[in-house]
Amino acid sequence: MPAPLWPAPTASAPVTATVPLPGSKSVTNRALLLAALADGPGTVRQALRSRDADLMAAAMRALGTGLTPSNESTSGVDWQVTPGPVRGGAHIDVGLAGTVMRFVPPMAALADGEVFFDGDPHARTRPMGQILGALRTLGAEVDNDALPFTIRGPITGGEVTIDASASSQLISGLLLTAARFEKGVTIRHEGAPVPSMPHIEMTVQMLRAAGVRVDDGEPDVWRVEPGPIAAMDLVVEPDLSNAAPFLSAALITGGTVSIPGWPARTTQPGDELRPLLTAMGATVTMTGEGLTVTGTGEIAGIDADLHEVGELTPTIAALAALATSPSTLRGIAHLRGHETDRLAALVTEINRLGGDAEETADGLVVRPAKLHGGTFHSYADHRMATAGAVIGLAVPGVQVEDIATTGKTLPEFARMWAEMLGSERP
Numbered sequence: 001m002p003a004p005l006w007p008a009p010t011a012s013a014p015v016t017a018t019v020p021l022p023g024s025k026s027v028t029n030r031a032l033l034l035a036a037l038a039d040g041p042g043t044v045r046q047a048l049r050s051r052d053a054d055l056m057a058a059a060m061r062a063l064g065t066g067l068t069p070s071n072e073s074t075s076g077v078d079w080q081v082t083p084g085p086v087r088g089g090a091h092i093d094v095g096l097a098g099t100v101m102r103f104v105p106p107m108a109a110l111a112d113g114e115v116f117f118d119g120d121p122h123a124r125t126r127p128m129g130q131i132l133g134a135l136r137t138l139g140a141e142v143d144n145d146a147l148p149f150t151i152r153g154p155i156t157g158g159e160v161t162i163d164a165s166a167s168s169q170l171i172s173g174l175l176l177t178a179a180r181f182e183k184g185v186t187i188r189h190e191g192a193p194v195p196s197m198p199h200i201e202m203t204v205q206m207l208r209a210a211g212v213r214v215d216d217g218e219p220d221v222w223r224v225e226p227g228p229i230a231a232m233d234l235v236v237e238p239d240l241s242n243a244a245p246f247l248s249a250a251l252i253t254g255g256t257v258s259i260p261g262w263p264a265r266t267t268q269p270g271d272e273l274r275p276l277l278t279a280m281g282a283t284v285t286m287t288g289e290g291l292t293v294t295g296t297g298e299i300a301g302i303d304a305d306l307h308e309v310g311e312l313t314p315t316i317a318a319l320a321a322l323a324t325s326p327s328t329l330r331g332i333a334h335l336r337g338h339e340t341d342r343l344a345a346l347v348t349e350i351n352r353l354g355g356d357a358e359e360t361a362d363g364l365v366v367r368p369a370k371l372h373g374g375t376f377h378s379y380a381d382h383r384m385a386t387a388g389a390v391i392g393l394a395v396p397g398v399q400v401e402d403i404a405t406t407g408k409t410l411p412e413f414a415r416m417w418a419e420m421l422g423s424e425r426p
């Protein structure tokens with residue numbers, strides 16, 4: 001059955017809105033796993049509730065972790081986490097979540113029996129071979145190089161060389177559990193540069209906050225010493241990548257959008273929205289309350305290397321499609337292995353609306369063109385769906401297919417979008 005079409009609302013006046021955002025997917029899913037492996041009960045506060053976060057919570061439960069929710073609302077939940085021995089016999093559904101498919105298998109290799117993994121049809125095509133090969137080198141048995149697969153421990157750890165040019169999550173996944181391997185781990189990356197390094201920095205910082213000794217002093221080498229992971233009481237930051245479509249509304253409409261609680265310092269790649277949106281013509285200010293972006297209604301194209309912040313690409317490409325000068329987005333060949341082939345999907349959908357986008361070897365060129373209405377397909381990709389909503393603000397008649405796919409990281413997207421527009425100036 002074809003997914004329903006969502007008529008993307010067009011903004012008729014400058015948007016003025018304050019948009020509180022739920023917790024970061026990346027922080028939530030790291031925190032749940034670290035709390036599950038910790039040496040005592042802990043708490044993960046203001047955790048995201050979304051498909052990816054719920055899949056991580058379900059995976060932790062299936063592996064023997066106690067999780068009790070409190071203070072639950074549409075914007076999040078506080079999880080009381082009670083670690084237990086890692087239990088075999090589990091079937092883990094990873095959905096389409098890169099964090100679940102890359103972070104959980106190393107933990108499953110600690111179990112006392114086999115653990116089976118599978119996910120959505122497209123998840124079976126996402127790069128997994130390098131991390132599964134690494135788990136074999138470190139002592140586990142794994143019966144495939146992609147989803148679906150079965151893992152059997154025990155894993156002892158040690159030294160491994162991998163090519164993580166397809167995804168930083170291949171490194172983060174090994175690092176997160178490594179303190180619980182008998183020998184810890186030394187990972188050496190060999191290949192084209194690893195993307196999304198801020199996400200590896202996030203992993204390293206969270207491990208250190210839990211008392212784990214991590215040496216990342218040499219480029220492309222990470223060493224985790226074996227030892228306990230300390231119980232945590234952590235408050236999850238708002239998801240700054242999910243701020244991108246809302247902040248874009250300020251640029252497109254010449255309005256002002258604020259995100260409360262924007263952290264002063266963070267490893268989230270979404271923080272790069274500050275220079276990126278400034279380069280596209282916005283005024284960006286940080287106060288004690290949060291971040292405020294004010295636009296002029298005119299968007300400048302940019303030449304940007306998004307290698308470190310690839311997950312911002314769909315929104316930046318949507319803005320580029322509405323810009324008055326050309327944009328070149330580079331360093332993002334690895335987006336072909338994301339929720340969908342995002343380079344192909346963005347080109348197809350922008351051009352379907354009359355745009356002028358072109359795929360390059362490692363990114364996109366988007367030139368100014370007069371867009372018209374039509375269907376914007378989302379390919380089960382939350383960020384494609386929100387990119388369609390962004391274009392729809394300026395272009396009447398855009399219908400986004402399967403807006404519900406935003407539930408991967410932001411189940412309330414459609415309501416929040418309507419609320420943001422409801423506060424338009426008359």
Ligand SMILES: O=C(O)C1=C[C@@H](OP(=O)(O)O)[C@@H](O)[C@H](O)C1
Binds near residue numbers: 026027169
């Ligand atoms: O570790 C993480 O939480 C993530 C790392 C990045 O993955 P890639 O390195 O595969 O781009 C990012 O795009 C993804 O949304 C989340």
Ligand SMILES: C=C(OP(=O)(O)O)C(=O)O
Binds near residue numbers: 096097339
């Ligand atoms: C690439 C992304 O997700 P995942 O964690 O599934 O890799 C993303 O959210 O943009």
